[in-house]
Amino acid sequence: KNEVEQSPQNLTAQEGEFITINCSYSVGISALHWLQQHPGGGIVSLFMLSSGKKKHGRLIATINIQEKHSSLHITASHPRDSAVYICAVEGNTDKLIFGTGTRLQVFP
Amino acid sequence: NAGVMQNPRHLVRRRGQEARLRCSPMKGHSHVYWYRQLPEEGLKFMVYLQKENIIDESGMPKERFSAEFPKEGPSILRIQQVVRGDSAAYFCASSPQVRGSGNTIYFGEGSWLTVV
Numbered sequence: 001k002n003e004v005e006q007s008p009q010n011l012t013a014q015e016g017e018f019i020t021i022n023c024s025y026s027v028g029i030s031a032l033h034w035l036q037q038h039p040g041g042g043i044v045s046l047f048m049l050s051s052g053k054k055k056h057g058r059l060i061a062t063i064n065i066q067e068k069h070s071s072l073h074i075t076a077s078h079p080r081d082s083a084v085y086i087c088a089v090e091g092n093t094d095k096l097i098f099g100t101g102t103r104l105q106v107f108p
Numbered sequence: 109n110a111g112v113m114q115n116p117r118h119l120v121r122r123r124g125q126e127a128r129l130r131c132s133p134m135k136g137h138s139h140v141y142w143y144r145q146l147p148e149e150g151l152k153f154m155v156y157l158q159k160e161n162i163i164d165e166s167g168m169p170k171e172r173f174s175a176e177f178p179k180e181g182p183s184i185l186r187i188q189q190v191v192r193g194d195s196a197a198y199f200c201a202s203s204p205q206v207r208g209s210g211n212t213i214y215f216g217e218g219s220w221l222t223v224v
Contacts, residue, residue, distance in 0.1 A: 033213070042217035043151075043199060086151065094164060095141065096201075096213070100150040 006099035023087030114216035133202030
């Protein structure tokens with residue numbers, strides 16, 4: 001079993017829909033990251049969380065440390081949100097452990 | 109303040125050749141990480157370096173792969189005698205302090221290696 005599990009693996013949505021991507025992890029962490037990767041492109045850090053909730057524009061990220069679970073929400077989704085969203089955790093060591101990503105496609 | 113700079117963006121090598129990937133961290137960052145993304149797979153940690161030191165290389169293949177971060181200049185990931193299975197995207201990331209303190213990490217655009 002992977003240390004970081006994401007669901008769903010693939011997600012399609014109509015423009016305007018509310019989207020949720022989930023991440024569960026099985027290790028102790030100091031922080032959790034949500035990353036965005038466009039096809040053939042680089043990786044952008046969206047959020048770094050150690051507790052609670054963060055909001056940036058239409059993106060919201062939450063984390064429940066006790067349940068070892070985080071969610072990334074996108075409100076009023078848009079085709080330009082189409083990308084792979086990756087959850088990654090930092091444990092006690094200095095490296096990130098990544099989920100396999102959620103491929104999101106938003107159609108107009 | 110330029111971001112993490114990687115070059116080349118795309119590299120094609122024949123089997124048996126050497127590949128050198130370079131990463132210049134963000135200004136003021138002294139910690140560099142290399143990650144590999146194989147086709148249709150997730151990202152995997154390779155190596156963590158500070159200036160002139162390898163801190164953790166637990167993700168590096170035992171043979172053909174090496175990394176350095178000299179006092180001057182970029183970090184370099186070197187792959188000798190490349191094989192087709194080395195074809196992947198190699199991402200560099202940098203941070204100003206040890207990751208455990210929770211500082212945001214910044215990724216480069218990646219270097220796509222294709223071995224033919």
